[in-house]
Amino acid sequence: MIKLLVDALMGNGMNIGVLRLVNYLSFRVIMGMVTSLLFALTIGFRFIVFLYRKKLRDVSGDISAINAFGKRGIPTAGGLLVMLSVTFSILLWGDLTSRFTQVLLAGFLYMGLVGFIDDFQKVRFKSSLSGLSQLGKTLLLLLFIVPFALFLVSALNPVPEPLRTVIFIPFLKNPVLNLSAGLYIAFVIFAVFSIINAVNITDGLDGLLGGTAILTIGVYMIFAYIIGNAVYAGYLLFPFVAGTGEIAVFGAVLIGALFGFLWFNTYPAEVFLGDTGSLAIGGAIAMMAFLTKQELLFPIVGGLFVFEIFTSLLQQKIGGRLGRRIFHRAPFHHEMTHRGIAEPKVVVRLIIVSILLALIALLSLKVR
């Protein structure tokens, strides 16, 4: 909005030096991050109280169900806070005329909405088993993913034509594959759906998803910034795509909001992300991966998410059919707590693993 306003003012003769700052990407990236962080911090506690009073509490029972150790009754759907902060900040600092921003924001909010429906049902039924059915959730997610895939191959996508359906592999300069549009669409649908679910499943311990997602989004933000900058892109041998800087702004805003959320969500949590947050974040990561054309970087930068969903799927699908457990507990972070490692320790360890993965991913910037 600020950019639109500044453009309008400049178009109407108000050519003031300070206003020109807004046209610098780095300025907007930092201001966006700061704004969403401060916004989340400012309204955070009040928002938690609001959720609590609206009875959006995690599997809340009556008073007798509360004990001094458990997490029952802690407000959930805290993803709304992230969504609110992101929306506020992106409306201020994002370039709303950019197709990237529009798609990212729309997808982010839609996924959040789907998650919220799920959370809301869980809360209303007071059971973690009674949210949206698997099928319903899948259908609702596909309702965005399919148009998104079509958008990626269509002329609406600001990415230039030859790049749209090719696939890059990390650590290799040139694209290795150029898929047909149909195949690429199928690939997008499968990959986005998997990424969203992987991120969703990782949300299980206080601060785990927040911490790891910040790193993943950070890596994609850096990639987006570089690809959108003709000089850096040329130097690092990336295909230059105009306007991807807006993806960096979005990433920065999301990181700020997540930091603001982590402020409250870190162990012991005052509020949970809920599916609202995890689906929205998952959606954002998936969209950033595809819009920056770094789809196959995800198994590296989001290796943790991939591993988590792998363990969970193995336990559920194969173990369920066999009628026995394969791991003691799944997904993996629960296995760790089951082995007797304390929750905050598990979270920090997994974040350290994520940092490692992020560094490897950044290595692919230069090693190509």
Next chain:
Amino acid sequence: MKKLTTKVLKGGAVLTSGTLLSRILGFVREILAAAFFGGGRLYDAFVIAFSIPALFRRILGEEMFERAFMPPFERLRSQGRAGMARHLIIRIFLILTLVLIVLTAVLFFFMPALVSFLAPGLSPETAGEAVLLGKQILPFLILISFSTLTGAVLLFSDRKAVYSTAPAVMNTVIILVLLAFHRHLGITALIIAYLSGAGAFFLFQLPAFFKVMKSLKRNEPENGKDPLNHSLKESSRIFVTALANKGVEVVDRMVASLVGFGAISSLWYSFRIVQLPFSIISLAINRSIAPELSRLRGSRNYRDFGTLIHLGFDFNLFLLVPVTIFFMAFSREVITLFYFRGAFTLAAVDRTSLAFFYYALAITPMGLIALLNRIFAAFENNRAPMRVAVFGAVLNVFLDFILYRTPLKQGGIALATAISIFVQVLLLFAALHRYPVRLRYRRILTTFGQLAFALIFFIPVLIIGKILMPETLHFLPLLLWLGGIAALAFLLYGTVTYGFLRSRRTEKMKVVLTGGGTGGHVYPSLSIYRILLEKNRIYQVRYWGIRGRAEEMIVPRANIPLEFVPAAPIAGGSPVAKLRSALTLFRGTLTAMGKLLRFRPHLVVAAGGYVSAPVVFGAYILKPFLKLKIVIDEQNMVPGLLNKVASTMADAVLVNFKESTYFMWSNRCVYTGYPVRADYLEPETDIPSLRKKLGIPQDAFLVVVSGGSMGARAINRCLADAVDRLAEQRKLFIIHSIGMNRTAAYNALEDTTDRLAASMGENFDRKTLECRRKDGSVFYRGSDYYHDLCRYQQAADLLVCRAGAGALAESMALAKPTILIPKRGLPGDHQELNAISIAEQGAMEVLFEEADPQSGTDRIPVPLFLERIRELMENEARRLSLGESAGRLFFRHASERIYTAIDRVIKGNEIEGETQIVEPRFVRFQRTFDNLIRFLDHHASKKDNLYVRFYNIKVHEYLASGKPLTVNKGIKLIGSLKRVDLYPFIYENFDTFQGYQKRNALAALAKADCFHEPFQPLVERGLRDSYFETRREAIALFNRFHKQLREEGIHRQILKLMKKQMESFEVKAEAIRAAVRILDQDVFLKEMEPVLFARNIRYREALLDAIRDGLALHRFENRETVRNFLKRMLITTSQFQPSFTVRQRFITTIKKLEEDSRD
């Protein structure tokens, strides 16, 4: 309030249509002028010259006459002092003439000085032109001044039509003259046009004016205070105010002449457009509000006065803000559209759109200022507006001089105007505090909130339109684009705001009742209707139900018009059936919306049943437009899916069970209890005479059996089968309501009579449906439907009924001992568990149905049924206590609660939903089956516990289901209920079990009270199983019965598992616990040496458990050694149990409170 709104709106409409016409014509005039004379030097000169009469017209017309002289005139007229009023007008006329003569003379002689003062930056030749034009236009000043006076009189004499069309006449004349002469006469044509226009204006009003004056002619003594003096004093203030307001335009022009070529005309042209919406919308509203304000102020009705101000405020804001935004977004396009033609160049477009962009900001504040000035005028105090206006003017000039130097140029001048007007609005609002007008800030906030909400539908359309719009300078495409965008945006916006701006409130309501399918849904909605009817709140009523269902019989009896809406249940059936019912639902929603639009109800009461869903959906969609309220009444403890969805749309959900709040998705649940029929609320005291009337022996033990209006198969069959043995009970008398079900699957009457005939033989009379004992006395009487079942129930000693909401509430209301027979197999077994939760409080007896092993149909075990009846017949104390607790549980204030809740909803007050959500125990059990298992573990020995009884029946069903997960539940129940008789099921099927089942089977056996021989092979097989959890449970079973189990390689196997490298830590930990039972002290400690420093904490925990077990089992000879051994153990670890101090304190406090309340 409604009258007030209409009155204002009607007046506004008349004014608006006239004003609209004149303003549009005036605007056409400007467009023509722009095309003929362009936006350059010549027009600059004309604007300067014309600004003097224009200034006077505005000051005299819109300000002084209407605000200073007319309020006293209006007051005199409304007080019936017509003569005084007429006199006042004549004197004003004289004064005006005098002023004009002097003024014209002064202006004529000092014109050059005036021009150079007004436009210091003008070039000499332009200034010369301006002086000439200024002198030529002086007659216009005189004519227009008189016309405004006559106009004001007409306005205040309710001749709004003439008043508002007169300017249109003027503009038409001007346009015609312009068109005729502009080619030949150049700029002089403009002068001639204006002069002739003003003449027409004056002449047009004259007849009506004389008529008014004539009507005022009346002989009466002139007395009282002369209002003119006061008016003159006021008028000087108003003059200053107006001068400050309008003079700013002049100053703006002065500064603009410094900016350079074309700036003056660019300001002029852009201001004309800005004025267009302002004058059309705002002046119309504010003008029609003004007389109303004076009237209300005169009658000191400050409540309506305040409401009116809010109304004006709302209207101004809602109408002007979007216009502002639209103009700012499309500033350039609008200017191009209106002016770009003829002599008006592209450069002029640039200049003008720059000014226009910033002028647009002033639209809303201008509207508000006009409103505020009129409020102050109603108080006949114009001091505050004067001061504020002067301050604003100074601020404006100050800002002008700062901003015109910036790159904004003439835009800066426009911006200065906008800022200063905005500041004036704020100051005037602040000044309003001194008056007895109490503005409700909540309401203002609401307005802003609603405005922001409505703009969400407005702005995106503009943004999208702006992005999609092609660059074009041609009139037609531009008009189509702009018009299209504006139409779309304003249409959306208007749709949203329409709901906000409409308000209505009445005491008597139009009500729609809905809900049905069965009587269980129809009766409650009729009860609510009666509650409202009793309080005299019903104006009109409709019942919307489904064709061919219970409501078709019941509703017409209550004299309520019944209409039909298509509906279908969503749950159950194949996907195709689901799709079909979804379509029906959609059709129903549309039908309901149509009906709602026609009936326009204030309240929709939905009492569940699937018909209520489409009605509620339709009502919810139309809610913003019809301002209706939705109330849902839910009788069942566990609502259906559609009701849960519908509940989110309701303003209040009335629930019968506190537990229902737990299932509802809405936060607005109000516990009201069940609105039982009035018959049930009056306990019958004279039972003997009632029995006499009903033909029942006085000394008989009367049992009334009923399975609801449709009838219950299991109950009917059980009773029919048991009837021959019931005959043996002396004194027993049975009334049986068989039910009206006549479907192919079950024909209640036929089936029951057949069975009765089978068991009673000749003693059953098919015609009268009576059974006789062998001695000939009647002891059974049946009927498919008793209209007066309530009478029988009142006379009864014992009731037998279903556990549905209605039946429950009725038997509780009667405070009779009851045997509940809950229906089996409903989703989540809720009727059974619901019955349990009531029976737990000692209020009812429960008899569970079970599945017939052969046919699978529901049945009630006849012996059990007989036993219950006999028991209750004999035990009078138990009967009394049951009846008493049932009566205690009944909530008697349902109707008051319901009325209060509905009243609150109608008044728009927030509903205080049930805050304490009680989680029903059965929900906790269903949510996690292990909760139930844990509960049963503790209560298994209590054979009369209802849950134990229920699940002892249920376990067979689980085991027979064939689904692995359900069988699994059955296995858990076997262990928990210690069903030794079912252990063979485990022994026989163990090898075919899945991993989970094996694990749970072994765990179930570990709960046994004593050792059974078949455990031995199971442990052996379990230890060798491929699934780690089975091995773990096998070791656990060994630990439980290690003394009885024979060695036979078990020990060796356990120790092997303990030492195995690739074993799950769970198994190894359990093995460590077993080791202490197997090994001697020394060997044990030796083996445990590595465990002391095991990396995995679970091993060390197991070791500590093992040592404690060993102590209890006296396995250690030398405790000191063990102690020294343990001292070396690694006890640093990351595992810890956090605890939240605030929660700990919360729990102890709550516990304390609960203890105290028990004392």
